[in-house]
Amino acid sequence: MHAALTRSTEEGHQEEVRLDCCGSAAGRPDGAFVCGVRRILVA
Incomplete structure (x- = not known):
């Protein structure tokens, strides 16, 4: 799952x-979700 938004x-x-x-596919035995936020400067 991922979401993206563009802002100024x-x-x-x-x-x-x-x-x-x-999700648990990342190797977490407890099945917890691991989320990370990436900020990319477009222009």
Whole structure:
């Protein structure tokens, strides 16, 4: 599962913010979801 949104920074740049989630396939024995947020400067 992942979600992405694009927003404008205060400096007027475009920034893409992605939320990536990995389930138990990531090797977590408890089956918990592991989520990470990545911020990518587009322009």
